[in-house]
Amino acid sequence: MKRYLQSSNRKLASILTLVVWLLISNIAQANHNYWIDESTDFTGNGCQNADLNDVTSSLRSTLNSDGWSGTRWTNANAWPEDFIEQNLGGIDHVAADSKTLAVYAGHGNRALIQFGFQRNGRCTVAFDASSRHGTQGGDEAAHMMYVTSCTIHTDSLSRHFNQQVRQSFGYHNSPSVKDNQPRDFYEETDSEDNIVAWREEMEDRPGWFTGDNSPITLTFGTSESHCNTVKNGARLRDQAYISNAPEPHTWYCTSMFDNGDSGC
Secondary structure, X not given: OOHHHOHHHHHHHHHHHHHHHHHOOOOHHHHOEEEEEEOOOOOOOEOOOOOOOOOOHHHHHHHXXXXXXXXXXXXXXXXXXXXXXXXXXXXXXXXXXHOOEEEXXXXXXXXXXXXXXXXXXXXXXXXXXXXXXXXXXXXXXOEEEEEOOOOOOHHHHHHHOOXXXXXXXXXXXXXXXXXXXXXXXXXXXXXXXXXHHHHHHHOOOOOOOOOOOOEEEEEEEOOHHHHHXXXXXXXXXXXXXXXXXXXXXXXXXXXXXXXXXXXX
């Protein structure tokens, strides 16, 4: 049954899940969870754009194999309000901001993500206006992954400053991403820090050594030294710095493999 036909039950189940999570929040395994939304169908659903390949199925499988818990929603079941702050009309407190790692794969633009199916008249989420990940309602997201075009373009960095997360992964251009690249990034973080892994795994388009993507990581910290500590030490698979971020952050640092900003 379609997710939008089960919205009440789904929201109730999500709230109950969140309550249980809060009760066991001091248990280490509570810090290993994820939320994934992915849009691949952009044809005739009110949010027209080019259709895309599935890039998160293998990531979900590997996360599950490693003991993470979470949910993955696709197409009509992936909702813009999942990434919108509860206090701004969204449900991030039981969705993207209720998990350690939140992922959106689809289309995007500067500090913005686009979903494939229109819901309540909305196709997009603009971060500066609508998102407060890692703070306010939910307040649990520590790492955000945007497999989208241009979402972390360097022109839009300040529009991410409403977030209180440790790191955001994205692109400074319009990338081409093969099916398993997000999984490969995650797997590399058992030994490499997130920044190195994101740069190495995401710089090439399908067909190695093409060198056309511009992957970028945006890291936050409470000071310059703290930002650099997180930047050099955070590893998702190794579970280093995966807890929610201290607030407020007052510093940011970036790392990018710059192949230009084509498509933005």
